[in-house]
Amino acid sequence: MNGQVKFIISQKHSSQQPESQEGALIERAFKSFTGLDQVKNALKSIAAWSVINQKRAEFGLKTHIQTHHMLFYGNPGTGKTTAARVMAKCLKDLKIIEKGHLVEAERADLVGEYIGHTALKTRELIRKAQGGVLFIDEAYSLSRGGEKDFGREAIDTLVKHMEDQNEQFICVLAGYKKEMTGFLKMNTGLKSRFSHILYFPDYRxxxxxxxxxxxxxxxxxxxxxxxxxxxxxxxxxxxxxxxxxxxxxxxxxxxxxxxxxxxxxxxxxxxxxxxxxxxxxxxxxxxxxxxxxxxx
Missing domain, CATH: 1.10.8.60 (Helicase, Ruva Protein; domain 3)
Structure with a gap:
């Protein structure tokens, strides 16, 4: 009887698959990430999904269109920029994106002073973010100027390139919950570009x-x-x-x-x-x- 029990336990352990290199890499990437367990698990699942989608393509299986653009909302100082930076490095190490650098931007970096200037500035930022992540903090500030403000031009340009260059860069918009809710209503196609919307709670x-x-x-x-x-x-x-x-x-x-x-x-x-x-x-x-x- 005892021998039978030992045999069953041995079989159970031998059937367990060792963790893949990619899985171990994802775990290491977020190991130093303090708290925010729900956010951390969501980002790890996005990374895992990206890896498996590539594996499916290699096996000739059907794959999903990869959309990594994200929206982070929560109070200031809750780790949104840190999360974007860790995620960028993780996806680079997994060879999902090429460079893994983080380009941080705010309203002044996107909005120009005259007609046509905004589109140029926004496209230049997107160019700098190629192979990495474009992180726009307080993104709702782009919608503060009213109907004639050039912030709308920045949003429209951003939406177009998020669709056309979906696999070339990752856009992460961040800000407070209430303001971001209103911001997403500015452009009908904006919310649909973000398949990953994550809430960052206050740290305990x-x-x-x-x-x-x-x-x-x-x-x-x-x-x-x-x-x-x-x-x-x-x-x-x-x-x-x-x-x-x-x-x-x-x-x-x-x-x-x-x-x-x-x-x-x-x-x-x-x-x-x-x-x-x-x-x-x-x-x-x-x-x-x-x-x-x-x-x-």
Missing amino acids: LNELNRIANSMFSERDYQMSKIANERLVQLIREQDSSGGNARFVRNLTECIIRAQAVRLLKYESLTKKDCMLITEEDVIEGMAEYKKNKQEI
Whole structure:
């Protein structure tokens, strides 16, 4: 009886397929992506679908028309730009796109000052994004000028090239939920160009803490237990309106500068001194952050 059980278990394990190189690559690409599990899983599934679609073509099977254009919406500091950058690199490594670079743009980069200028500027940006991703933040700003504004010309040009050059570049539009909803109504063909519409929720407190720790670790800093507890407290108090990774990034910069000021008072330094972030550093860093914010 025992031998039979062992045999069945052995058969089960031997039937499992090892993970493909592409699958392992996708997992690695998003490994450092903190939180946003729903967004992360959606992006991983898009990458997986792209790979399998190529495999089907190689086997002579029917394939779907690849549309990678995406729309991201959510509050500022929720990882939209980071997600676009990670996705671009992942698709490049998978050989879905050629270069994998990210071209970031805003209204001023697309809208010209006279008739015909906007189309030229928009086409130039698309040319720069060939083989990569064109990321347009606060895309709804293109619709703010009314009927005669050149922003409409930029949208029309963008829509045309998203269709004509679908496999040459990926367009990612990003912005707030309410504003993006109104923006999509500007051009009847705009929403249909985006088969992937992803919502970026605010980061939770524990995720913001993980982001901060990751930022320190990447630069060879380590927080003491008390410093980390104080950081969590300050994040909770400051970020009552929702999780904002941009706030955490700016705060970590202030904390690192506060540590540098403290260390200059030491007659001699050790490696541990240079690495350690103390509670004092966190408190002083937060004070500097608040001061800088008030002065703007």
